[in-house]
Structure formats: C-alpha cells, structure tokens
Amino acid sequence: MEKSKSDLPRRELSVGEVATRSGVAVSTLHFYETKGLIKSMRSRGNQRRYPRSVLRRIAVIKIAQRTGIPLADIQKALAALPDDRQLLASDWERLSENWKADLNDRIAKLTALRDQLTSCIGCGCLSMRDCPLRNPDDALSEKGTGAYLIEHAGEDEDGLIQTGRPDAS
Secondary structure, three states: OEEEEEEOOOOEHHHHHHHHHOOOOHHHHHHEEEEEOOOOEEEOOOEEEEEEOOHHHHHHHHHHHHHHOOOOHHHHHOOOOOOOOOOHHHHHHHHHHHHHHHHHHHHHHHHHHHHHHHOOOOOOOOOOOOHHHOOHHHHHHOOOOOOOOOOOOOOOOOEEEEEOOOOOO
C-alpha cells in the first residue's frame, strides 16, 4: 500500500505544537523569535511554522538561561550555528565550553560574596573594625560608586581572580 502525503510526518511544527513539545509558552516563543534566538517560516495562511530542529534550540536556550547566561550571549552563540539543521553534540560541546569560563567566574564571585556576607556588605558601613583596614580613608571611592568590594570580590588590583580572601594578608 502506498503512503499518501497526509501519512508522512510533517517537517514543520505549528507554534502550538512547539509550545506543547518544548514546555515553553507561545508568548515566550514569540519573544525568542523577536530576539533572534529562533526562526520561523510563514504558511500560506500566514501562520508561523517551525522546523523540528527548533526543539533542540529551545532546550539549549532553557539550559543556558537556567545557568544564568544572558539572552544576548545565548543569541550571539546560537547565531554562529547554522539554522537549517539540528544542533549536534559537537555544537553543544562548543557552546558549553565557552560558557564554562563565565560560570566559573560567577561561581568564584558568589563564593567570595558568601564568605564575606556576615562581616561586611562591601562598602564598610556595617563593620568599622574590619573595613577601615580594607578601605582606609575611603580609598575605594576613586574606583566609582556602589559596593565595589562586592562587585569585584575575589579580584586583585589588576582585576585578576584571587584564590584566597581578598583581605587576607
């Protein structure tokens, strides 16, 4: 028996099908599209149609978002990959390797923040015994506004990450 066209799997998915299969709201899919993270085509009836490969792209976007990667960085990384094919394991290895350095940097900063959290918020206003040693005569004011020690926790004067506490001598 010969298969008819309707028996063959469709190559494109509707926005509703993509939303259901990916677990992402339709509005989120539209948002991703406006940000250039995914692409759709239009049917003759002007309805969005997505290639099946969009499902893996959405999975990559969601994983990257869960790790705190900004959408702009995700878009930039995905823009370097071809739209017309499924993402491969080698694509994911390249993407994840590039994001590891950023994650490690954020982990180091969060660890330093956690370790300093009870003694100082980074600007010296909570501990006059400790902070005058870390910021004598408000020398950090020359670095700019805000909680400089928190924003740059774990970095030395040259912006390099330190392995110990920033105030250890």
